[in-house]
Amino acid sequence: MTPSPRTFAELTTMRVGGAPRELREATTREQLIETALDVWGSNEPWLLLGGGSNTIVADEGFDGTVILIATRGISEVSTSFTVPAGRAASGPDAPTSHEGSIVIRVQAGEPWDDVVAFAVSRGLAGLEALSGIPGSTGASPVQNIGAYGQEVADVVSSVEFLDYLTGEVETIAVSELGFGYRDSIFKRGRLGIVLSVDFALTPSWRSDTVSDATALSLPIAYPQLADALGVAVGDRAELRRVRDAVLELRASKGMVLDPTDTDTVSVGSFFVNPIVTESFARTLPAGAPRYPLEAPVAQRVMPLDGSAGTQVAGVDGPTLVKLSAAWLIEAAGVKRGFGVPGSGAAISRKHTLAITNRGGATSDDIMGLARYVQALVQSHFGLILQPEPNLIGLEI
Template identity: 40%
Template sequence: MTDSSLTPDIHARLAQTADVTLDEATTFADLTTLHLGGRPRLVVRCATAAAVSEVVRLLDAASVPLLVVAGGSNLVVADGDLDLVVVLLENDQVTMDAAGRVVAGAGAEWDAVVAAAVDAGLGGIECLSGIPGSAGATPVQNVGAYGAEIADVLVQVLLLDRTTGEVSWVPAVDLDLAYRYSNLKFTSRGVVLAIELQLTTDGLSAPLRFGELARRLGATSGEERWPVADVRAAVLELRHGKGMVVVESDHDTWSAGSFFTNPVVDPSVADAVQLLVRESRGDEDADRMPRFPAPGGEKLSAAWLIERAGFTRGYPGEGAPARLSTKHTLALTNRGSATTADLVALAREVRDGVREVFGVTLVPEPVWIGVSID
């Protein structure tokens, strides 16, 4: 494949940029937790925020298509050759102080940031333990789990504005953070270079508002705070049990994490879903249906809907190259030999099955590159 935009001159200028390494062998299957995706034109490894900024400015000025990648935990990438350059964030410096201020480079492994904060007795992100990916990705989709989300502690992000080429600290309030959303998501307007968090310093967790985690720890109210190390250990145990902590030898973790977001629907839709379950599965199951108040309506559980639509753990069964996790129906997994096409077909089947049964359309959480569920 040829692309006149990536000229020998541009290639040479990239090679001469400080703190940059050019890599022509790595594929998206090497860069993503799904272990899927084809070959980019080039991978440009950037060890500093300055290198990231310089590379992105250079490629943008030359109109070279690019994709910024760090942990690769939230990407579904097409098979085959892809006409784009990967800018790989490897700026992984992390600093923290006694006042609870944490600054992490966008390329830092997120769980390493959480572990360091917990070791320092800082609280606020322990419920986000075990989430794969990088620190820079956390504000883009407002990462959250077990009743906490990055919006709770995010102060600001160091952002490269691709329109102007300027780098500045942008307050969290300007990102429109909401459930699994920021105004950076699904856009290419900016590149997160670093994040700043404000954590608590008393060694205690964020309030334990999520039932499963609270029950595991023995909390009896929604505002209890526990030692951060205890909460981190409990979260990791829960996530391991669902295949939601990356273990390379375990194909249940070859996934993009929770594949569909929990849908927010009008209360009348939630009522209709509950009635369908009551008629088909009985009062006991219907009364247990998860439904919680949320901005814009009520939030339902995507995993719960998937299971009641007839999809079981491990679906469609042994031998299928792409399957639902054997531990958790919300994760779509590569069993070692899948293609992206296999995964997309399974995603469509699950989405369409839930819509057919309940009239609710599940929305994928990952970013799609060169391929679509539609």
């Protein structure tokens, strides 16, 4: 078979990795289903790829078929609301309701930030703090993307899913998706393809105006974003202003893709923020940020012994605390901009949590730096940082 002309260095935002054996791109929902059933039927290794912004592949490439998801489409699926007198936004695509949610259905390959822009332009709140996150919509529930106090778990109402085991399309309700911090059933072995995602968004207008330009966000939940907007945590702000402020904050940290800025050649945060027991958190230095989780949830607790971690189940578990991986890395002595001499991999100059490809890095370079950071944090604090991206043919 002819080797794929496109390498993972071209298909992923980390810009490393060799070629897959085969690449099959699907641009319609029907083509995606047909392609997947065909590839799965061959019993060869397969890999799903959307925007490639959370995937790092080995320099040797992938000895199997990549299904590249490039389906498009955003539609409003729930419009059965009454429009309060004098409050309807104008235009053919304007939302038709003020009360309750409006549900939009987004095909998996739709670029995530286009969806946020769509929602904001129509005065629909719920996604605005997730502005600027790269990648595809189908991947958004996989790791429950989140930023600046919002997560998709808060707004996903259901997922249309092609199940690998049955070959059938089913609808999975949000209650069955097992969402947690950067976690869902799709990260825990539920194999298949997210074909489309339904989001229940809040049409939120000021009481005396009708324009989408003055539509309000959900309450701002993140202090740094509230500061940037000049409001208090818990206040609302104009949707467009929230989107602009998030994009500006993210750009200052190298967290918006920019072809001219090598600090953005990354997978975003390389490590997830560790979730540990309260008793373990007490062993850390006084300055270590600690964020008690509101209600104990099923989460993976970082191990102290090099094992894969312990799954702490639900309400009866110990009180859990989220730590800041960036703080731990800096406190272990890793500085922004640090790079191993002779390697193209470096810590971002703008954010300690991002490992970047400054140009010419190999997958091995990236993983070598990741292992170095992990080892330093382990030796200082006794916990093993866990990688956020999907690693293919690579180990940490």
